[in-house]
Amino acid sequence: MTTTALKTFKIGVLFGLGTLCQSSAIAAPTTFVHLFEWSWQDVAKECETYLGPRGYAAVQVSPPNEHVTGDQWWTRYQPVSYALTSRGGSRAEFVDMVARCKAAGVNIYVDAVINHMAAGSGQGVAGTSFTLKQFPIYNTWDFHDTCAINNEDYGNNPWRVQNCELVSLPDLNTGSSYVQGKLAGYLNDLISVGVAGFRLDASKHMAASDIASVLSQVNGAPLVFQEVIDQGGEAVSASEYFGNGLVTEFKYTTKLGETFKSGKLAWLSNFGEAWGMMPSYKAVVFVDNHDNQRGHGGAGNVVTYQDGALYDLANVFMLAYPYGYPKVMSSFDYHHDTDAGGPTYPVHDGANLNCFGDGWQCEHRHQKISGAVDFRNNTNDVWQISNWWDNGNNQIAFSRGASGFVAINRENGTMQQTLQTGLSVGRYCDVLSGQISADKSSCSGQTIDVDANGFALVNVPAMNAVAIHKGAKLEGSSSANWKRTVVFIKAQTQSGQDMFVRGGIDYAYAASQGKNCNSNALLCALPIRHNNLLNTTTQNWKQGDNYLDWQGLEATQGAGAEGSALDWTTNIWPSAWGTKRTVSVDGYGETPLNQWGDHYWMLDVDMDCANTVNGWFEVKAFVKNGQGWEGDIQQAGAPYQSKNHFAQCGRVNVFEFGQNQTLIQDF
Numbered sequence: 001m002t003t004t005a006l007k008t009f010k011i012g013v014l015f016g017l018g019t020l021c022q023s024s025a026i027a028a029p030t031t032f033v034h035l036f037e038w039s040w041q042d043v044a045k046e047c048e049t050y051l052g053p054r055g056y057a058a059v060q061v062s063p064p065n066e067h068v069t070g071d072q073w074w075t076r077y078q079p080v081s082y083a084l085t086s087r088g089g090s091r092a093e094f095v096d097m098v099a100r101c102k103a104a105g106v107n108i109y110v111d112a113v114i115n116h117m118a119a120g121s122g123q124g125v126a127g128t129s130f131t132l133k134q135f136p137i138y139n140t141w142d143f144h145d146t147c148a149i150n151n152e153d154y155g156n157n158p159w160r161v162q163n164c165e166l167v168s169l170p171d172l173n174t175g176s177s178y179v180q181g182k183l184a185g186y187l188n189d190l191i192s193v194g195v196a197g198f199r200l201d202a203s204k205h206m207a208a209s210d211i212a213s214v215l216s217q218v219n220g221a222p223l224v225f226q227e228v229i230d231q232g233g234e235a236v237s238a239s240e241y242f243g244n245g246l247v248t249e250f251k252y253t254t255k256l257g258e259t260f261k262s263g264k265l266a267w268l269s270n271f272g273e274a275w276g277m278m279p280s281y282k283a284v285v286f287v288d289n290h291d292n293q294r295g296h297g298g299a300g301n302v303v304t305y306q307d308g309a310l311y312d313l314a315n316v317f318m319l320a321y322p323y324g325y326p327k328v329m330s331s332f333d334y335h336h337d338t339d340a341g342g343p344t345y346p347v348h349d350g351a352n353l354n355c356f357g358d359g360w361q362c363e364h365r366h367q368k369i370s371g372a373v374d375f376r377n378n379t380n381d382v383w384q385i386s387n388w389w390d391n392g393n394n395q396i397a398f399s400r401g402a403s404g405f406v407a408i409n410r411e412n413g414t415m416q417q418t419l420q421t422g423l424s425v426g427r428y429c430d431v432l433s434g435q436i437s438a439d440k441s442s443c444s445g446q447t448i449d450v451d452a453n454g455f456a457l458v459n460v461p462a463m464n465a466v467a468i469h470k471g472a473k474l475e476g477s478s479s480a481n482w483k484r485t486v487v488f489i490k491a492q493t494q495s496g497q498d499m500f501v502r503g504g505i506d507y508a509y510a511a512s513q514g515k516n517c518n519s520n521a522l523l524c525a526l527p528i529r530h531n532n533l534l535n536t537t538t539q540n541w542k543q544g545d546n547y548l549d550w551q552g553l554e555a556t557q558g559a560g561a562e563g564s565a566l567d568w569t570t571n572i573w574p575s576a577w578g579t580k581r582t583v584s585v586d587g588y589g590e591t592p593l594n595q596w597g598d599h600y601w602m603l604d605v606d607m608d609c610a611n612t613v614n615g616w617f618e619v620k621a622f623v624k625n626g627q628g629w630e631g632d633i634q635q636a637g638a639p640y641q642s643k644n645h646f647a648q649c650g651r652v653n654v655f656e657f658g659q660n661q662t663l664i665q666d667f
Contacts (some may be wrong), residue, residue, distance in 0.1 A: 028382045029057030030372045031319060033328040037062055037073055037342030040097040041088035041446070043108075045348045047097075052104030054370045055377045058223075060199055060327065061099060064087070064094050065186070069155045071221075072339045077201065078169065079117050080124030081136060082186040087125065087341070090344065097145070098194040098463075109223065114183045115202040116169040117143075123549045137483035139657035142179050144171040149205075158235040166205050173333060174210035184217035197223030203247075204228045208240045215244060217256055220318070225284045227543040232276065242282050249283040249324060250278060253292060257302045260314045265410055266390035272323040285324035285447045287314045293331060294338040305331060305361050309463040312368040313408055316432065319372035320398075320406040322383045324550040328373070368465060371431035379404035385598075386667060387420045397458065399423070404469035407458050414592045415460040416667070421468065423515070427454045427482055427606070434533070440475045441559045445533045447474065447606050451464045459484075461584040461592060481610040483650030484531065484667070486593060488604040489566065489621045491657035497626035498599040500563035503548045503619035503647075505611065510638045525549035526649075527608040531566060535587025543564040548617070557649045562622050566601035569594045590618075592666075593652060600654070609649035618644040619656055630658040 034057050035043050041133045043059055051059065066081040075085060084091035098108050117138060118124070121131040147164040154161060165171045172179050187198060203211060203226035215224065224245030231236035231251055238247045255275055259267055272280055303314045318326050334340040335358070343359035355362035363369060382401035390396045395415045397407035399422035409415035427447050429436040434445020448468050450456045459464055490501060496514040505524040506515045517524035524546040533539050544556030545564055553561045573580045573590040581589030585601070594600050601621075609615060616639045621630050632643040640645065645662065647653035654663040 008448070010095060019588040028377060028380065029055050029105070030376045030613065031056060031326050031328060032058035032060060032061040032635050033330055034286075034290065035273075035330050035364075037076075037332060038088070038330075038347060040064075043088075044100040044346040045099035045104040049103040049348075050365065051106045055374055056106060056328075056364070058107035058109050058196065060111060060276070061097075062088055063111045063113050064088055064190070065200070066126040066128055067114065068118045068122060069125055071341045073340065073341045075341070077113050078112050078119060080130050081126065081128045082182075082189070084516075085126035093216040096195045098530075101365055102194055102196075107223075108194070109188050109197035109199055110195050111201055112187060112190075113201045114172070114186070115174070115205045116171050118168060125425045137182055138172070138179070140593040142173055143625075144173050144177060146170075148609075154235060154347060155233060156235055161236050162207050166202060171205070174206045174214070177213075179490065180210070180214045180217065183214045187214070187218050187222075191222060193576060195222070197225070200224065200226045203241060204230070204234075204236045205402050208244060211241070211244050215316060226456070230344070238278055242278075246284050246325060247278060247282055248289075249277050249285050249585065250292075252285040253288060253302055253449060256287060256314060256318065258304070258550065259442055260303050260310055260317075260410065261301050261307075263393075265317075265394045265396045265408060266392050268317065268321070268396065269385075269388050269390070271321060277323075280323045283324035284327060284624050285318060286327040286329060287311065288329050289327070290329070290331065293329070294334070305363050310410070311363070312366055313343055313410055313463065313465055315366075315369045316406065316467065317370045319369070319376045320379075320400075320404075322385065322400065326376070328364045328369060331361050332359055333361060355496075367434070368432045371433070371435075372467060374431045374435075374472075375404055375467045375469050378471040387422050389417070389419055391415075395460075395525040400469075402470070402506055404467065405456070406465065406467040407460050408465040409460040412460060412462045415458065420453055421450050421456050422452050422454055423450045423456075423468065423470065424454070425450055426472075427474045429472040429474060431472050432465055432466055432467045436472045436474065440473070442529065443474060446561075447482075447529060449484075449606075456666070461582075464584060473632075481608050483604050485583050485603075485605055485607040485611050485647070485649050486667075487529075487619055487647055487653045488569075488594065488596075488598050488600045488652070488654045489565075489619075489645075489657055490596070490655070491621065491623060491625055492599050492625060493568070493601075498624045499568075500541075500561065500622045500624060501548070501566060501603060501619045501623070502550050502552060502563040503617055503644070504550055505613060506640065506642055506644075507550075509590045509642075521549060523545065523611075525551075526611055528564065529605060530564075531604045532583060532587050532602075534583070534585065535567050536566040538567055538587070548605070548619070560624075562624050564567060564603060565607070566603045566621075569600050569602045570598045571595055571600075607649050612649045614637050614648050614650050615650065617649060618642055619653075620644045621655075623657070627657065633658075634660050635662055636660070 020399050063076045064084050065079045066083045066085050068075050068078045084094050106355030123129050133143045144163045149164045175460050180656035209239045226241045226247050226248050227251050228238040241247050287306045292302045332342050343421040382403045385398045387399040394410040399405040403424050405421035431447045510517045510524050515523045528548050540558030542559040569587040569591050571594045583591035643653045
């Protein structure tokens, strides 16, 4: 076996065929991220504070070589020398970044520009001077003769594609042994400081055999993936490069984009090779990249961060579906100037994180995307899908054997279905809405119960998704007893007022059943877990609120709580009120569960029904800084005498503040 073939074999084991052989892999990193135009200092800190803890395998960084001066992003792709001094930082900062990321469990992949050098003449960012086809290490005879690649060449003239100039950039003669030695020396320098892999830019413009000759001189076995734009009908085919390592699958990004933007998700059940794509174990895939999000590099109907919720859903599918080695894009807002470089301010500015505004986008930090990375890490032991379900349109669900389950709703209405998850009985943390605690006792997002037969009632709001996996199973919970329970209480309130409820089982009734709640108040309390922690006003009161009880503030709750906190909701957010607020995004506002109008305060919890009275429990409301406690209630059909509302565990319960009427219905 040749050196190059051996490297290719190792790559195949790591990211394709090997997934079929893993017997007990637990949360092995499976996804890398492109931190486009990030400085080395920012990359290092991101590895330590987020990427490592969230299970990202590696970072693709911008080209680290010396390049031409200028603010445009593409100046990084015009090499002047192979000195590690660039807009990203100095050599010392680069070396420090590689070491710190490796210590955090995150590899560094370098975007290596080896097809060409800088155009024209001038000076690089490190002070190196150059003139046309004359550089400190290259002279005119180290380049191909000047000729332009014409658009028609891509379909019928492979020689011109690989020997003429890409956008007037002097094309290195990569068939030359001298040039190959210099390129290998650059890659070996990067390996010597700990770089673990390379994206070979513009690989289609180099003969596959030339790349193989360069790689044969490279030390170790770095991961290699080659940029080959092949949408079909190309004079140079992606398959020509399989012998060198992985290859970018651009058909993936365009076909996924077309489907999510204008097709039906129901079509995706056999996405991958059956759609004319390369073998999974050879493919690097992405929803978008730095080129095609700007309309370049194969472009097409690409989904980007500018598509909002649709972008998160497309990434969830990519990360949940077993095809290829996925790359998550982390970009910046270029304000319609497709040449603009990254923002001039850092991502990490002391304790401040400059993400999600008009500059750095940090898409990899979106909860749905990072949660989907966690899902992939925990389901990579099953390299197939099962239990596929769709509604014939844009609601889909599938499992990864007995390792995980995902449901995606790309429709305007709620998706509510009882579906086979493939998972064992228990309560699971939805990793797309929150994280499971280290001791697996709680979830910061919503939870989903799986019954003894593997089925779960899945409730997914419009333009949303849920995902659960074997590593996100809550310990010590019985799904037979725990049920999602919602209480609505209508009350006209003013700004600055908040609603709380207390409740459980009446002490006197409990005593008649042999329970002394005066000695142990928990005998009359109901364990709960809040499903909505998105409202910044009520979040601190809900965290640490473990019981619906009669005592009020629990020791673990935030100061000022008067019981279990509710959130203000409405059925339709009027346009006159300004920016639309929804429970699914903001934690308050419009929610599909509210069918009645404004001012219905909502408690949405998972409740342990074991301590109820045949499913019944009591609640009483309190408006802080407002009406105070509601008056006595006389509710018809109550299971025992009480002056409070009676609700049912596992159902939607609707009351009005201080009034006797009630409505109880199923979800």
